[in-house]
Amino acid sequence: xxxxxxxxxxxxxxxxxxxxxxxxxxxxxxxxxxxxxxxxxxxxxxxxxxxxxxxxxxxxxxxxxxxxxxxxxxxxxxxxxxxxxxxxxxxxxxxxxxxxxxxxxxxxxxxxxxxxxxxxxxxxxxxxxxxxxxxxxxxxxxxxxxxxxxxxxxxxxxxxxxxxxxxxxxxxxxxxxxxxxxxxxxxxxxxxxxxxxxxxxxxxxxxxxxxxxxxxxxxxxxxxxxxxxxxxxxxxxxxxxxxxxxx
Numbered sequence: 001x002x003x004x005x006x007x008x009x010x011x012x013x014x015x016x017x018x019x020x021x022x023x024x025x026x027x028x029x030x031x032x033x034x035x036x037x038x039x040x041x042x043x044x045x046x047x048x049x050x051x052x053x054x055x056x057x058x059x060x061x062x063x064x065x066x067x068x069x070x071x072x073x074x075x076x077x078x079x080x081x082x083x084x085x086x087x088x089x090x091x092x093x094x095x096x097x098x099x100x101x102x103x104x105x106x107x108x109x110x111x112x113x114x115x116x117x118x119x120x121x122x123x124x125x126x127x128x129x130x131x132x133x134x135x136x137x138x139x140x141x142x143x144x145x146x147x148x149x150x151x152x153x154x155x156x157x158x159x160x161x162x163x164x165x166x167x168x169x170x171x172x173x174x175x176x177x178x179x180x181x182x183x184x185x186x187x188x189x190x191x192x193x194x195x196x197x198x199x200x201x202x203x204x205x206x207x208x209x210x211x212x213x214x215x216x217x218x219x220x221x222x223x224x225x226x227x228x229x230x231x232x233x234x235x236x237x238x239x240x241x242x243x244x245x246x247x
Contacts, residue, residue, distance in 0.1 A: 004246075005241045006237075012188045015193070015194045016038065028200040041069050042061060043071035044109070047075070059112065068113050071123060076089060076101070078090055090130075095141060117147050139163070150167050156189075164235050169194035173206060174205075184218060
């Protein structure tokens with residue numbers, strides 16, 4: 001691992017990820033990324049009877065080189081989010097059930113899009129099923145099927161030491177442009193930062209378009225320092241670097 005991990009002399013890497021396939025991502029985020037010449041990762045849930053219709057507008061996004069990631073079929077999170085005692089959550093799921101859910105989502109994504117190496121995103125950042133003595137991590141399930149899995153963490157990832165199947169990311173909802181730029185600057189220490197976005201002016205976890213633009217302008221000015229690429233691409237680069245096989 002004597003060769004630099006990042007390409008073209010860059011000092012760090014950054015991935016811009018977007019969850020849940022929200023309309024504002026198609027209407028605002030994708031055009032902005034393409035305006036500045038960047039590719040992101042979009043984590044979709046292909047559940048429901050109308051899944052083919054809902055995935056249709058994302059085909060152009062995939063064809064443009066953005067990563068379409070797996071965010072499970074049902075987006076099941078902890079039942080602790082609900083006050084309903086009958087709420088079904090990950091506490092009532094088995095490892096077999098979560099794997100079936102993930103693989104059906106993958107089958108649908110592969111039917112809708114050209115098959116490519118993709119990453120996985122843990123719904124609500126939670127990598128467990130069951131509760132108490134039966135609670136188990138399903139990170140090993142993700143590792144069987146994906147080059148990487150995105151979770152949540154404190155700082156940007158160490159390329160030498162990160163668990164590629166539970167990567168740390170920064171949730172950036174309601175962050176200002178200055179805050180986004182400040183996070184991006186941290187990757188220049190040699191790390192890989194991952195930002196988690198949801199809606200752009202949409203939903204309860206939004207980021208303003210002006211703040212996203214401020215980040216993209218900063219990244220555009222710093223192309224020689226910060227490599228911006230989808231999660232699966234950066235993860236594969238790290239795997240090759242760890243194996244001593246980078247250019």
